[in-house]
Structures are given as C-alpha cells and as structure tokens.
Amino acid sequence: MANRDDVLSDFIVEEEISPEVLGTYLRRHPEYTKDLLALFNELTMSELEATDASLPFETKAMTAEALRVQHVRQSLFGHGIKDLARELGLPRTFFLGLNTNVVHLGSVPVEFLKNLPAKLDVRLHDLINGMQQGDGQTVAMKSDNKPGAEAPIEFRDYVGQADLAEEEQRALRKLLADDGSN
Known part of the structure; x- marks a missing residue:
C-alpha cells in the first residue's frame, strides 16, 4: 500500500x-x-x-453575463427545469418550448417577461438571451405536416397547445399578472 x-x-x-x-x-x-x-x-x-x-474587467463582465444566460438556459431547458416547474406549478414541458425557435418572442406578454426573470433572479436581458439560445433543439409538436423550418408560433397559441390542467392555468395566470411595478 x-x-x-x-x-x-x-x-x-x-x-x-x-x-x-x-x-x-x-x-x-x-x-x-x-x-x-x-x-x-x-x-x-x-x-x-x-x-x-x-482577466481584464471587461472579460469578467462578459463572463458574468454569460453565466447568467447559462443559468437561464439551465433553469428553462436543463437540469434546473424540474425545480423551476415545481416552484411555479407548471409542467416541465411548458418551459422547454420557451425558446424563440418555438414561440415568437414578440408575442410573449410583457408581464410574463417581467415576472419570470424575478423568479429566476436574473435580468430581463439575460432571460431574452437565454430564450433566444434555447436548448439547442426544438420541441416536438404534433403536426399533420412534414417537419421543416416552421415559423415560431404566438405565445397564446403555444399556451393553447400546452393542454394545461386548471391548477397549471392558475399558476400561469400568476406569472401573467401585472404586479403594478414599471
């Protein structure tokens, strides 16, 4: 030995x-x-x-932003999705589609875009960057057509296709509620 x-x-x-x-x-x-x-x-x-x-100061700032965006990606599409889904009362599959390949970012309600970063403890800019990067793959949706380069769908259509239970719909309404801050 x-x-x-x-x-x-x-x-x-x-x-x-x-x-x-x-x-x-x-x-x-x-x-x-x-x-x-x-x-x-x-x-x-x-x-x-x-x-x-x-590292120079500028690199540290870029690294910090990259880490925040990575946190968003992990929370929405990676290993943190289970905890986030449980905390917010929504199914994991709902968050998987929240990337700009699936949902048109301009159709996402402002209240949702204000409330979700607060839940993730990140900046709105970081949330948007994370959604734009997505999970590297698109979510499979049932379709009658062959897969192709489909345009992103509107948020309300995405929510309609998510087939949320009543309790999950209430949880989503909480995220869509205006908290009164500007």
Missing part, C-alpha cells in the same frame, strides 16, 4: 490536473478518496481564482 503523502505529492506534480487524472488516482488508491477529492477541489479552485484574477 502506497503512503498517503507520497500519493498526494505525486498527484500535485502531475502535468495536468484533470478529472481523468483524478479518476486514475481514485481507481489506484481508493483508500485516499476523500483526500484526493479535497486536494483536486482545492487545486482547481485555486486555478479558477488565479485565472479570474488575471
């Missing part, structure tokens, strides 16, 4: 600290799993902090 300190020292001096290298060490030395994971986390966090410190 290898010495803990020797294993950790060898890990530190690896040419590249990557998840693949970590996996190799974890398979070889499962008895040091906690130590290796802690060291990997510390090394990668230090690397991120050093990279962030060296």
Whole structure:
C-alpha cells in the first residue's frame, strides 16, 4: 500500500490536473478518496481564482453575463427545469418550448417577461438571451405536416397547445399578472 503523502505529492506534480487524472488516482488508491477529492477541489479552485484574477474587467463582465444566460438556459431547458416547474406549478414541458425557435418572442406578454426573470433572479436581458439560445433543439409538436423550418408560433397559441390542467392555468395566470411595478 502506497503512503498517503507520497500519493498526494505525486498527484500535485502531475502535468495536468484533470478529472481523468483524478479518476486514475481514485481507481489506484481508493483508500485516499476523500483526500484526493479535497486536494483536486482545492487545486482547481485555486486555478479558477488565479485565472479570474488575471482577466481584464471587461472579460469578467462578459463572463458574468454569460453565466447568467447559462443559468437561464439551465433553469428553462436543463437540469434546473424540474425545480423551476415545481416552484411555479407548471409542467416541465411548458418551459422547454420557451425558446424563440418555438414561440415568437414578440408575442410573449410583457408581464410574463417581467415576472419570470424575478423568479429566476436574473435580468430581463439575460432571460431574452437565454430564450433566444434555447436548448439547442426544438420541441416536438404534433403536426399533420412534414417537419421543416416552421415559423415560431404566438405565445397564446403555444399556451393553447400546452393542454394545461386548471391548477397549471392558475399558476400561469400568476406569472401573467401585472404586479403594478414599471
């Protein structure tokens, strides 16, 4: 059995600290799993902090915006959709279609565009950018025609096709309600 300190020292001096290298060490030395994971986390966090410190201010601002847009995309189309759907009382499938390939952005009610960013804790601009990027794929809709480059549909038509239950319709009305702020 290898010495803990020797294993950790060898890990530190690896040419590249990557998840693949970590996996190799974890398979070889499962008895040091906690130590290796802690060291990997510390090394990668230090690397991120050093990279962030060296970025010019403009790049940091662009990175922050990109992260907010990524948050929108993950919340509407990715792993965060389950939590968002549960919190807002709407089906996950409803959010999957909220990209500009499916729904015409100009038809989305202003109240919805004001309330949804507040729920996601992002700016309206970030929500719109996230909707424009979508999930990278369009949502399948039942159709009598062959698939093609279809024009986005109006929001009210999308809602009509969503086949929402009464409780889900009430939840959507909450998002469409004007909260009185401008």
